Amino acid sequence: MKRQSIPRVAAKLLIPYILLYAFYVQWHGDYGPGGGFQAGVIFAAGVILYAIVFDLRACQRALSPRIIHLLMPLGLLLYIGVGVAAMLKGGTFLNYSVLEHDPVHGQHLGILLVELGVGTTVAGVMISIFYSFGETVRS
């Protein structure tokens, strides 16, 4: 699709907003519909759109597979880390209430971090699946 200008221009216009929207969905999850899963997928969709329109190689230059491979475990570790932190602070696993001095704050902080972990992992997984299929097709 390198030569077709309409998708290129449209993509260039859209991708920043897609990514931004992903972040909106990510951080707004505790007030309205949203959360890590959706945010991760939307974010990955933006990246994948870039790869489709501007070629996989260009995409991988921008977002190297190595980083993506790091994202997956890190997100999962963040998720589990929050849970373990709650355990260390005297609650049960994933009991956010004990994370801060008062339960409401704790719940907020906990859910934000957990959803961030989920979002990171989902985005990482989606992109890395796309990368690996893309690479096999090319080779």
Place this chain on the structure above:
Amino acid sequence: MSPQTAIYVAVGLPLVGAALVVALRRWPNLREAASLATSGALLAVVLTLLPGVQAGGRPEARVVEVMAGLWMAFEVEPLGMLFALVAAGLWIVTTIYSIGYMRGHHEVDQTRFYACFAVAISAAIGVAFAGNLLTLFIFYEVLTLSTYPLVTHHRTEAAMRGGRLYLGILLSTSVVFLLFAVIWTWYLAGTLDFRPGGILAGTADKGTLAVLLALFAFGTGKAALMPFHRWLPAAMVAPTPVSALLHAVAVVKVGVFTVMKIIVYVFGLELLTGTGLSTWLMYVAAFTILASSLIALTKDNLKARLAYSTVSQLSYIVLGAALATSAGVLGGSMHIAMHAFGKITLFFCAGAIYVAAHKTEISDMDGIGRTMPITMTAFFIGSLSVIGLPPFGGAWSKWFLALGALEADKAIFVAVLMISSLLNVAYLMPIVARAFFVAPSETGPSDDDEGALQGTVLEANGGSSIKEAPTFCLVALCATAAGCLALFFFADELYQLLTPIVKP
């Protein structure tokens, strides 16, 4: 040594012996010394238990609770005592014999042979001292498996096929029938302990008990009741010491011992005589006695003939048990010892002939008594004992068996015993006759045959050379032949030892 320790040691000692044998595998002389020492020690340990049992004690030992309420436990009672003595005593003799045979015959894998042998003896002692059916079953199976490598010692195609039949019949009968019966008994009686008077009385109707008895009788494949007797001839592919000890003594005696024990301590004599449950078993045993004697007549291979003779003799014991009269049970129990000595002598002789003259077929043995007089004399003695003529041990057990049949008002079995004795004469005596009175055939293998092995070569009068088996073999077979004679005079001791099992 307390009786309890003695029981543990008796079962464990052969295992230690097996370990020693494996550890000393690089030094054959030391290895055989270890075997001998262990067997001697075992007999000594078993003997320490004897006075207590004679005095009416029943030493017990509980090892481990295998399942809730089910212990692996030992209890020594007269019948087990007798069997343990026979097994331990004959192990010494057989070890001596094996040294001569295995070396004379340049067998391979001797370490495995001695090690498995020791494990098998441990299992036999375990069966003898078993305090309940579960323990008995466990050691019964250990015995089957530990003898499999012995049966298939040569690792040839024939050995493999023999082993397949051996394991196939013994394992399937024990797993399908015997285990079934054991679990059923546990379900019915809630206990598996051997108790004088039995545990099954009043637990189920007559039909169920009859089925149970059948499962026990046929499940004990080692008792070689027809039609599950085929493994015994098949096992003759083994080296002769194996046939001698295991298939004349340990394995088959474990079978009949099991039947005897089940009848006396699980069913109880009163239950059987009261209901006539075991009548059919008497007929099966009688049939086996006659049929296998007839088959033995047709066999030209010496070991095969002896094997069928064993099948027949085993059924004497089953018959004694099935009669369920005190004389019958006593006769059967005594026959365990009497037949052991007689038959092991015969097998030793068969092996000696094989080592010295490389002959297996009876038709080749013309005149062999001239070159192997000692061996053939022992063979003669063994035959007489098996036939049941005084002054040899076998006479007593037959006497009591016949008495038992009369006691049960079953005179027909007296007739069976008589006919069978005649058949015994018919298949054993011709061998002796050929050996001593027929001139050796010219075509037979000559003395310088390359198969003939080092033996005690003596020049005798008249130029005919005496060529006996290795000394170790001779010592062993003379000892057992002497044993046959001795048992005739010490039968009363046996009788006194065994009486409590029928008169609690």
Place this chain on the structure above:
Amino acid sequence: MEEHLPVLVVLVPMLAAPLCLLLRHRTAVTGFAIAVAWLTFAISVLLLLRVLDQGVISYELGGWPPPWGIEYRIDLLNAFVLILVAGIGAIVATWSPASISVELPRYERHYLFYTAYLLCLTGLLGITATGDLFNVFVFLEISALSSYVLISMGQDRRALTSAYQYLIMGTLGATFILIGIGLLYIMTGTLNMADMAVQLEGVRDTRTVLVAFGFFVVGISVKMALFPLHLWLPNAYAYAPSVVTAFLAATATKVSVYILLRFFFTVFGHEFAFGSMRLWVFLMPLALIGIVTASLVAIFQNNIKRMLAYSSVAQIGYMVLGISFASVNGLTGGIVHLFNHGLMKCALFLAMGCIVMRCGSVHIDEMRGLGRRMPWTMAAFVAAGLSLIGVPLTVGFISKWYLVLAALEQGLWPVAALVLLSSLLAAVYVWRVVEVAYFHEPRAVDGEGAITDAPLSLLLPMWALVIAIFYFGISTEATAGIARMAAESLLGTSP
């Protein structure tokens, strides 16, 4: 930390899996994975001791009390299964390094293997530990997805097609279970198993619950490879790398059997499942047919791993048979066989792994004369094989004892006879290998040097299992004793 044990047993491997991805260095990852597996095992042992001491342990995830939050609920039954899974996981992990360097040469990135392995372990432990129905589904899929990946790592290209086949069947099975969960949720409004058992009172006979029941039966049967839904299993086990086969054969189907117990005894209740629904009418014949058919098929296999896989199908039949009696002895037999079979099948497949490593194949022709060439490996094979037959002093005997006893209790003596007869079929296929290994001359080796026994790092874990086979065959307080208590609590007859 004591009170966190129920979640730690799942959490430790789950945390370790992404760490493996980050560590990457081969030796480090291997050592780390082994350490984690043993740590998990230690936790599961502590957990069992705690359950024996205090009774049922309940752990609220996120501090939400059940039935609203997710509850991890450990009673004797799942503590027992956890020990099996974690123990096998630890032993197989210890065994793995030498084997995968031979069997997975293409996978230079061994850390991927250990990640998938730990994830699979996590999934299986999670299924067992959780008290929440939906959680069961999630962990079921975690373990299943990672096992598809693990199976596809096999050297033979058929590993790929068998993994694919397993994926299709496994996903269908899991989705069936999910449908069942959904329908039950409609009727009860709860996902907590203990709570659902209460809520089901009164609505048990509605059509929705009956349909849910049906979906569960089929879904779980697929997952545990109950005849005739076992078709995915033989190929998957035959072509997967030996490490994977050993691990999955000893744990995956066992955990599915656990799900069966949990759903039909804890959630539905045995009066409903076996009383009014008469589940045994369905399970018992299938179990018996499975035992006989799969054993017969096993006899004719020339690929020994495939033979053992069919034997696994037959053995699943024993477990299901025990369960279908729905009596204390039957359940004890089923549960204890679940454990015992895990031990012996793992040992057998580890022996196969040693042979693959030395001979490159487990075709029966390759095993000629191995009795002399690889004495320790073959001795372990024979020992575990004897247990498969059910010879006394081994664990197999204990299982068979309880099964036959349970059958006799209910007067089903033909079933008892069939159980015993089928152990002869096991004897036939085990002995086929024994005869080839001990009686045939070794194949001529073309210049590569003679085959020697497996290295100590492979032999030790394998023999640890063999020793366990004998230990638990002689002293069964820890296995049959606990299984019996678990059975009593499932049937509600415990004092």
Place this chain on the structure above:
Amino acid sequence: MADVLGLYNYWVVIVLMMTGFYIVVARDNLIKKIIGLSIFQTSVFLLFITVGKVEGGTAPILAEGFDVYSNPLPGVLILTAIVVGVATTAVALGLVVRINEEYGTIEEGEIHVQDVEA
């Protein structure tokens, strides 16, 4: 009749479920099987969602003026199930790619022929 039509959402679920199941069983092409599997799973997702919907209810976020909310739990569960489904599809596609590399085909029959010949 109203009963039957009134439950149209369940009918949709059933039709989708059977369609998906049929594709898995009947198709020879490995990709098509995966498609069938996805349809099958999707039908279950719909089943859960339809259960959670409360007549006249709104999204379960506390706000002024609403007092009827849909049950949020099925939605959450199904989100998880969807992720699981995506992962399954990804693994399945990955396997198909590898199968195609090894066998040069993704038709089940042809693969079987090759296996038998080998």
